[in-house]
Amino acid sequence: MTPEQAARSARMLLTGVIGSDTHIVGNRVLSLALEKAGYRVASLGALTPAREFIEGAIETAADAILVSSLYGQGELDCRGFRDLCVEAGIDEILLYVGGNLVVGKQPWPDVERRFLDMGFDRAFPPGTRPEDVIAALDRDFAARAAGARIALP
């Protein structure tokens, strides 16, 4: 195990596809890549209501929740996600979201802004590679260890 992987093995990540969305393949690929990188991963799979992400994060003491949405309804499904975390007492948890988050062709910076405003720490556009997510996680966890909320760009 590399020192990098050892550091990652202390972190638990929770993944899943939110809402009435059955697109599981991308989420599986991401979960496997995260595990291979050394992170501990609990996967909720497809068709997961927001509430179950929160509950799962409590039981597993997850350090981050990675929400996938591929069917264009992510904006509706993810509304209030951070508020749910605050209610459940895990307000500090790192929240990522990614996929085909909205319907139609909308400029990415607008979409990203909307999800950041909802309380997600990072939003990822379609076509994001697992290594980009791993790099972001590494940087954010390092920033958190140093007392920041997330790593600055």
Place this chain on the structure above:
Amino acid sequence: MTNSGSLALLIDFGSTFTKLRAVDLDAGRIVGSSQGPSTVTSDVTLGLKAALDDLARKLGGLPCFRHRLASSSAAGGLRMVTVGLVKDLTAEAARRAALGAGAKLVGTFAYRLTRSDIEAILGLRPDILLLCGGTDGGNAEVILQNATMLSASELACPIVLAGNRTAVEEAEDRFAATGKEVRVADNVMPELNLLNIDPARSAIRHVFMERIVHAKGIDRAAAMFDAVLMPTPAAVLEGARLLARGTAKRPGLGDLIVVDVGGATTDVHSICTGAPARPDILLHGLPEPFAKRTVEGDLGMRHNAAAIAEVATLSAIAATAGLSEPRVTALLRALAADVERVPATLEEAMLDQALASAAIGLAVRRHAGTVETVYTATGPRVMQRGKDLSGVTTLIGTGGPLVHAADPLPILKAALSDPAEPQSLRPAQPRILIDRGYVLYAVGLLAEREPEVAMALATSHLHSIARSFTGGSSTAA
């Protein structure tokens, strides 16, 4: 009885009666049944002696038994409180473990225990407390805090710890520091949405055998039996499990459910995976135990007959019973005042049948899984929660109202699926058996030591009242 050593004595220390079944181990048949009063609250030996005298009269003397095994639901049953973290996750897993161990669940708690929760737990006087919380390597804080709260309390009962393995040792130390008795078992949920209740169930059973039997005073009669193996509901579950799976020599009956209608509760046991019938059905929620027991505390034929009528609606009960609503109300009031009452008139028998039928329908509906259609971007998909019992091939009924009914078939039909309610995954066309002689607990008690005899016992004493029910016709065995 000259062939000493070829018989087994199976004892059930019940809440009303001490029941005995003498089983011929060579023939796999019951050769004598008897009962005495339940005397656990005074001196357990009195009721057992009365039952043994009764048996001796029937057998012409008492033989030397090869096994003398007992189960108990006396003195309030095995009263358990469960504590978990998230209500639908480890708290639910803990609940299932306790029910599967044959416990009478008197309280379930989740998240951090408060001072008033601790007060409530003390007031519930549990025999065992099951403390869970966190997946392995997951949340440790809550189970540790709960352990601290409980260890500092006046709680005197043994504790079974089956939570996050990285926190369990520390929790154990906290209990040990205040002199509490603890037994550790593997986590009921080692990974998110992975259910692992058998180790906790077996720990509960050990505590039951080693401690609770003594605490309830049942071991005063220890010279008269070899062991009290488990709570009676666990014996029924074990009996059902053996019957479903079979033995080395005899094939089992396959997927089955047992419905037990009682005075205080209606219990349902299912032995099957309950997996979706088609590969395109998505399974959602916590995985289900292969041997699952649920207890409906609001569906008892005597202690809460009015509650059954309330849930099933008075008009439905009246219609089934063929009585007027005011008459049903009057009869229910009489039942509430006299919970030991056995139906004496035709009216009372009709009402009992209607209540039993409603209780069975509701209890099996709650036990069975459901399906719903979810509309996704790629079209509609069927999502299943809980166990699919539609393919269950055997339904076994037991309990007073079924055993004493002139025709139990119409009552038990309430357990079956209804085309008007396709979302409820109840059995569709099972063969229907009835356990008239209360042999299932005896089968469960014998299952470990004499599986072949236990299997023979079950097959020879369960009566078929309908072979693959197809709508109306009943076939006697």
